[in-house]
Amino acid sequence: MPDTAVSPVITSRSESTGTSQANAGTGYERPAVEFRNIDIAYGKFVAVRDFSLAIPRGSFVTLLGPSGCGKTTILRSIAGLVDISRGQISIGGRRVDDIPIYKRNIGLVFQSYALFPHKSVFDNVAFGLKYRNVPKPEITRRVGKALEMVRLPGSEKKLPSQLSGGQQQRIALARAIVFEPEVLLLDEPLSALDANMREEMRVEIKKIQKETGITAIFVTHDQEEALSMSDQIVVMNAGMMEQIGTPEEVYETPRTSFVADFLGKANLLAGSVTASDGQNATVALKAGQRVSVVSPRPLSTGTDITIVLRPQKVQVGAGIENRLSGRVISASYLGGNVIYEIDIGEQTVIRANSQLVGKMIPEGEAIEIGFDPAGCVLLDETGSRVS
Amino acid sequence: MTAATHGDREGKWAWRLTGFMTICVYIFMFAPIVATVVLSFNSSMFGGFPMTGFSLQWYAKLLQNEQVLQAFRTSLWIALVTAGVTTIIGVITAYALTRFEFNGKQILGTLVILPALVPETILGVGLLVMIKAVDQPRTLWILILGHILLAVPYVVLVAQARLVGIRRVYEEAALSLGASRAATFREVILPLLLPAVVAGALLAFTISFDNTSASLFWRPAGVETMPTQILSMLKISISPEINALGTVMILVTVGIPLLGGLLLQGLTRLRRRGNSTEVEQ
Numbered sequence: 001m002p003d004t005a006v007s008p009v010i011t012s013r014s015e016s017t018g019t020s021q022a023n024a025g026t027g028y029e030r031p032a033v034e035f036r037n038i039d040i041a042y043g044k045f046v047a048v049r050d051f052s053l054a055i056p057r058g059s060f061v062t063l064l065g066p067s068g069c070g071k072t073t074i075l076r077s078i079a080g081l082v083d084i085s086r087g088q089i090s091i092g093g094r095r096v097d098d099i100p101i102y103k104r105n106i107g108l109v110f111q112s113y114a115l116f117p118h119k120s121v122f123d124n125v126a127f128g129l130k131y132r133n134v135p136k137p138e139i140t141r142r143v144g145k146a147l148e149m150v151r152l153p154g155s156e157k158k159l160p161s162q163l164s165g166g167q168q169q170r171i172a173l174a175r176a177i178v179f180e181p182e183v184l185l186l187d188e189p190l191s192a193l194d195a196n197m198r199e200e201m202r203v204e205i206k207k208i209q210k211e212t213g214i215t216a217i218f219v220t221h222d223q224e225e226a227l228s229m230s231d232q233i234v235v236m237n238a239g240m241m242e243q244i245g246t247p248e249e250v251y252e253t254p255r256t257s258f259v260a261d262f263l264g265k266a267n268l269l270a271g272s273v274t275a276s277d278g279q280n281a282t283v284a285l286k287a288g289q290r291v292s293v294v295s296p297r298p299l300s301t302g303t304d305i306t307i308v309l310r311p312q313k314v315q316v317g318a319g320i321e322n323r324l325s326g327r328v329i330s331a332s333y334l335g336g337n338v339i340y341e342i343d344i345g346e347q348t349v350i351r352a353n354s355q356l357v358g359k360m361i362p363e364g365e366a367i368e369i370g371f372d373p374a375g376c377v378l379l380d381e382t383g384s385r386v387s
Numbered sequence: 388m389t390a391a392t393h394g395d396r397e398g399k400w401a402w403r404l405t406g407f408m409t410i411c412v413y414i415f416m417f418a419p420i421v422a423t424v425v426l427s428f429n430s431s432m433f434g435g436f437p438m439t440g441f442s443l444q445w446y447a448k449l450l451q452n453e454q455v456l457q458a459f460r461t462s463l464w465i466a467l468v469t470a471g472v473t474t475i476i477g478v479i480t481a482y483a484l485t486r487f488e489f490n491g492k493q494i495l496g497t498l499v500i501l502p503a504l505v506p507e508t509i510l511g512v513g514l515l516v517m518i519k520a521v522d523q524p525r526t527l528w529i530l531i532l533g534h535i536l537l538a539v540p541y542v543v544l545v546a547q548a549r550l551v552g553i554r555r556v557y558e559e560a561a562l563s564l565g566a567s568r569a570a571t572f573r574e575v576i577l578p579l580l581l582p583a584v585v586a587g588a589l590l591a592f593t594i595s596f597d598n599t600s601a602s603l604f605w606r607p608a609g610v611e612t613m614p615t616q617i618l619s620m621l622k623i624s625i626s627p628e629i630n631a632l633g634t635v636m637i638l639v640t641v642g643i644p645l646l647g648g649l650l651l652q653g654l655t656r657l658r659r660r661g662n663s664t665e666v667e668q
Binding site for chain 2: 020079081100101102103104105106108110112114115116117118127128131155175176179
């Protein structure tokens, strides 16, 4: 299900046969990486099904999804570490199906750093340059520059074991970008780091990507990383693309219930339409209440519908629209914010993340909540967005 | 309180008993070796206790014994060739078995280990029957081939154990950086595998150097290795010269792996010392 960002790229046959590496750096409209209807199967298990995507040059694209959704498999297929069973992959307009990994000119950063333990930092970073026949003085210069870029200048002589996890990952990043690869592939590079370091590295990676203008493909299961770093997020589930869009688009207007749930744990309220005009619809919730929501198109009465409501869009207190009353079943104080879990009847629980004004409402107490009719997204019976 | 002291006392006795048993086992294991070494310095004509005096005459005699020297040279040469060839074959086999998926991998893995499980006598006869069948003469090369056959399983096992511990991401990283498969093996796998390569080579050397039963079947007429030489000398008499020769054998088969082990340890310690000078940034 290709979305807006996938525009068919017209590539003539002669250009796509692999002779075009020289002008790949100057090609403007040609995507840095392009998948066309690829399938990837391990034996009988199909890990990725009919995946198409064009990644524009210089962009930061994140493949986001739960473990086993095929995101890492797709990343590895660009590197040539897994074979595709159908379709084709192009890097810089050059088909790479038959090109072995060591000729693909890609930078790869692993979750576990994978620095060569027996080589010094210099030899690690210089490794890619050595196999590109770069002259020695030039290697020294470029390694120095790359180390400066990752803010570890002068660490050439150290061994990886002398560095902390965060430092090792920076060296790994320097090693992957020093030879100016066509595309930088990052396979959950932050997952092995502790929380503080993760945040720092997130900013760092993004900064370096901006500075160098390199095309980056980032794989993660962490929605925060995805939202904060990406130009485009590809949400994956069970080997298929669920949605592609900017972080804002994906978060604010999820296309499917999976996306809504995976990104930010949205409330999914089931109900059926009781009245609808061109702009608004009245929905009777399963819990019994009637709410009005903004609908992009008229809906026929009786249609089953799901309202996607972000915890942050749930308002607590009086004087609000779509008033629902319920009982607090849990309240967690986060300093400034409170997360309430509210039972509104019929086993419907709504999560609300609200700014704390006055006192926190304790567990077991009655609570009034509501939401803006325009602050939610509607999903039809099949679980895809009403638009 | 009393129960605790009682337990303590019981524990103490248990430890004493364990210590005593341990000493007994060690005596049982090493007494023959110690006896051989000690008696090789005995000045008496007869290879037995009591000692009559200290002397190096048996070693001097060994050095004049052209047959023994020849056997020593033969064994050394065979062991070196065996160690070299076996290490290459073993490491490549182990690499294939741990890193690639192919048909019959399981079977191959088992077959490679098999020579270590089959009794040597059977292997000895088997190889002889085979070269008879293809009408080949018994040459020194057959003997070396046999020793390689015996040593390969051990090298494969040692290298495999180490390879399993070398994470695949190192190879993937090297490949992604532009190194071909061969270059990746040379630059990344081999250095990380070095301890296993050295251990495998030493093991193969030792296995070849002190192999007796299979060598008896395979050696060409007139060729003696150290163990077969000792055996043929024993047929004549239990001369103290044999003790001296045994001591030399012990020195070679124990000393060389020990030396290799120490060398490796020294190397890693040097590297680690380099690490301890680290300054956290």
